[in-house]
Amino acid sequence: MSSSRDRGSNQAEFPIKSSTMSPTSLCPTCIACLSHHQGLQTLENSPGSLMFFHHFQSQTLQDSATANCPICRPLWLQLEPLQSKIPYKASDKQPLTFLLLQPPESFGVERSYELAAYLNDEATTVDGMEHGSVLIFLLQDRRDLEKHYSSTNTSTSTGSREAWETALRWLQKCNSEHSECFVPEEPSWYPTRLLDIGSNASDPVKVVTTADFQPKGGYVTLSHRWGDAAIVKLTKSSAPNLRSGIPLSTLPLSFQQAAEVARRLQKQHIWIDSLCIFQDEDDKSDWLREAALMDKVYSNTFLNIAATRAEDSSQGLFVFRDPDYELKQIEIPCSTTLTDSREPGPAQDFIMSNILFLEHELMGAPLNRRGWVLQERLLSPRVLHFGSGQLFWECRRGVLCERFPDSLPDFMARLTSTKFKSFDMANRKSNKPGMMISEVPQGKNSDLVIFHLWSNVVRAYSETQLTFKSDKAIALSGIAKVMRNTFKDEYVAGLWRRCLEAQLLWSVDGTRQADFRPSTRSFPYRAPTWSWLSVDGKINPGRCLRDGLCAEVLELDLKYRNEDTTGLIVDGSLKLKGRLRRLQVQTLFVPVEEGVNVDMPGMWMLTVGGxxxxxxxxxxxxxxRIAIVLELDIPHVDFHESNRLQELFIMSMGGPWGTSDDPFTNGDVSPWHDMLLLKCVDKKDGVFHRFGLAKLNTEDKPDVWSLVQAYDADEAELPCATYDAETHSHTIILK
Incomplete structure (x- = not known):
């Protein structure tokens, strides 16, 4: 699978060479904009805000980034992946733009300004998505940030002794003060196999089976991206050599350096997926068995070592860095006012912070975009991330980094999910604190709270990627097992049985994936169409409610690859009872002049019952006049053939939604009524596939609501398994 207290401070320095870095300072273009208002533009609708044209050419931006300009460097890192799609070239009509304005109240800071960088051009639309705001910085008064900057680290490598001493302080504090992160020195459970790395770098490494000996002192784990690099794997043919021992130097660099970290912790055993699970393509029995144990593997690790910035295991953990850029306060001069003659006012010194620093450096790092890694991060009590320029510490208490080694600035904690490992249930609107699974209150709201936790997991997981799409269900199985034990409910292909009807009402955000590609439905088979696991796309999870429903799941049938009911699915169906109506879907045409209609792609006219x-x-x-919002599972160009074959149907599921007991909606009630979009694939037996969700705002369009509720004269003739004339309801088989 693709992740797949200080007792050693007297050991030698990590084996990494020193490097000379250039000093950090603003480039001439940034100084000209911020201090001298070069390129100042008029903002008629935003009094008190200032706008400047910045770089006009991608090459000059890249040059400034290479010179470590603290503004241009993160800008370039954000823009570079889009270079092939955004025609950002030399032009006085397509510059980068700065906006300097007062930050919104949600930032929770005073004496500060927001510096937003935009691509000022229509070409910022890529794959149908806007890429206008590229990066946002916060300019703050020094007095508001001094307490957060206690880093005196000047090392030029994340493998340095100074970096390691910071990591040890984090580990010691977590081990002694965080009861929620506690891992016993001697765990009660060990993985089937471990990699014995010996006590010295010259010792051979070998795969050992824990059933054959009693390991001591716990173990650590490694999360890494396999990528395209050649990698040593445990197979039937390689097993004899790996059991007898091979030189550490024959393993990928990330494995070698992870072993060095383990030795510094005086841990002799490390778990690495590719070396501790048989990877034979022609025999998946061991892989399936071990994949079902991932919740235990990571829940019992002393520390999860994460090669977070590496694209593959050949790139290692440790990197050179410019400590002035990565670790220190970045102070910049900026004039925030204009005189009556529109000259820049006196410049002030501000501390500049990248508001999305954690999103870019940690949450969006190469490793954390992989699907398997989500459960590794969530289930491990603590993770030491080796990032692109510094170390990050992530435990159930929160996140720290070398730049902010003791606490994050308040605005960063407010705007970023800094308690990811506790499923970060902070309600930022009401400033409610985060909540861990173990802290869920018991009572009538407990299901709602747990479900909100699960919804956060689903959203995060759906934004990750998998090398093998068939792993979609099993790469989440570890988290599903933990949630199942807390929820006390049956796990049903990414959903929960107790509120399954409302759980079916998931949708795909914009029929797209996290990387802006169109969403797709899995092939070969991975899950039934009624499960979001069947779709590769950004998922908005369903609900956890019983009130307001007008459909019912009567039976459920799921078949799995093995005994793991959170793992691979080979077939699944359910019997759903509700009101079925015939449907036609057509592209909306709008008259622009007499006799001339223009089609509106992405907008649909629904015809129900004629x-x-x-x-x-x-x-x-x-x-x-269009009342129904269609949220398709995957993009459709048209429905002409399905309309001709009369194979499209709609089934009302329920709404409006909401409850005064829900602590995360503040008692708000949604006026939306939800309906499943269905395609009949077997009219004789009444078998259907889902192809999307339809939503109607019953308050805004009450006249259309009456049309949805109407009865059809031919409803008894509609394809279904059974029809109930008394309740005007149909029972269908949904696969």
Missing amino acids: TDLESSREGLKPWE
């Missing part, structure tokens, strides 16, 4: 679902209210423009 009646168009559009509002009859006066004064509405043609596109405003």
